[in-house]
Amino acid sequence: MGNNVLRLEHCTMQFGGVVAVDNFSMEVNEHEIVALIGPNGAGKTTAFNFVTGVYEPTNGKVFFHDELMVANHPAGKMKKLYKGDPDQICEKIVRKTPDQITKLGIARTFQNIRLFKALTVFENVLIAKHMHAKSGLLKTAMHLNYREEIQMRKEAMELLEMQNLAAYRNDIASSLPYGQQRHLEIARALATNPTLLLLDEPAAGMNPQETDELAAFIKKTKEDFNLTVFLIEHHMDLVMGISDRIYVLDFGKMIAHGLPADIQNNDRVIQAYLGVEENA
Ligand SMILES: Nc1ncnc2c1ncn2[C@@H]1O[C@H](COP(=O)(O)OP(=O)(O)OP(=O)(O)O)[C@@H](O)[C@H]1O
Numbered sequence: 001m002g003n004n005v006l007r008l009e010h011c012t013m014q015f016g017g018v019v020a021v022d023n024f025s026m027e028v029n030e031h032e033i034v035a036l037i038g039p040n041g042a043g044k045t046t047a048f049n050f051v052t053g054v055y056e057p058t059n060g061k062v063f064f065h066d067e068l069m070v071a072n073h074p075a076g077k078m079k080k081l082y083k084g085d086p087d088q089i090c091e092k093i094v095r096k097t098p099d100q101i102t103k104l105g106i107a108r109t110f111q112n113i114r115l116f117k118a119l120t121v122f123e124n125v126l127i128a129k130h131m132h133a134k135s136g137l138l139k140t141a142m143h144l145n146y147r148e149e150i151q152m153r154k155e156a157m158e159l160l161e162m163q164n165l166a167a168y169r170n171d172i173a174s175s176l177p178y179g180q181q182r183h184l185e186i187a188r189a190l191a192t193n194p195t196l197l198l199l200d201e202p203a204a205g206m207n208p209q210e211t212d213e214l215a216a217f218i219k220k221t222k223e224d225f226n227l228t229v230f231l232i233e234h235h236m237d238l239v240m241g242i243s244d245r246i247y248v249l250d251f252g253k254m255i256a257h258g259l260p261a262d263i264q265n266n267d268r269v270i271q272a273y274l275g276v277e278e279n280a
Pocket residue numbers: 015018019020038039040041042043044045046047111
């Protein structure tokens with residue numbers, strides 16, 4: 001596939017004997033919105049975590065724009081414990097830190113909002129800009145590169161304007177309504193100039209109206225910033241409304257992938273997840 005932005009090949013993540021993600025292969029193509037869904041504990045956040053360098057997968061490869069970004073194979077105690085497919089053991093080891101992965105162009109938000117709660121809205125975005133600065137965090141934090149600092153402040157303000165957060169710029173982040181905090185998290189992720197944006201349950205805790213607004217916001221943000229989006233979400237209206245394609249995990253294994261209409265009518269998915277929600 002020539003236009004892969006993200007590609008996972010035979011990724012397994014095992015915590016001791018627990019196989020959180022089991023031999024998972026998938027891809028996200030340029031300018032797509034792709035969703036990863038599945039019941040609680042299916043392995044979705046774990047997949048995000050090894051894509052963003054929080055965990056090393058026990059086995060498998062992750063490619064970003066067709067370049068090998070992460071690769072690992074079971075070693076040490078895990079050689080014995082490994083429950084994944086023995087025919088798909090990866091030979092290479094490639095490790096990148098979350099910071100290096102951010103610099104490559106992947107940004108993410110978290111299931112539990114992780115803002116700098118005591119700082120202002122503006123400072124939250126500016127700090128993300130500093131982390132991406134050419135001069136390095138220390139120099140920029142100490143305002144040693146004046147011209148770059150001015151430019152970053154300008155861009156941080158533009159981001160807040162585009163995300164309708166400019167009016168809150170001097171407010172303390174934790175004082176924002178919950179929905180606005182989620183928008184601020186997205187603005188902060190965008191401050192690192194990503195080409196791929198990972199959203200982990202962006203609509204968590206939102207009411208139906210906020211969720212609808214968020215769906216429109218994600219689509220617009222994708223266009224405005226020329227992004228590819230990979231998201232985890234439990235709100236099925238949002239997922240079905242904005243996703244180009246959907247992958248479904250259940251107990252770490254991929255049980256389906258396809259277009260929203262196909263996923264909605266897939267018996268295994270209904271049984272594993274959608275059915276549970278309908279009956280809830
Ligand atoms: N650091 C860890 N150590 C041990 N087990 C873990 C760890 N992280 C996740 N797990 C386990 O891996 C499995 C998958 O968890 P994960 O959080 O990825 O699921 P999820 O699909 O994101 O669930 P949810 O929708 O509830 O957020 C679960 O059984 C979980 O308990």
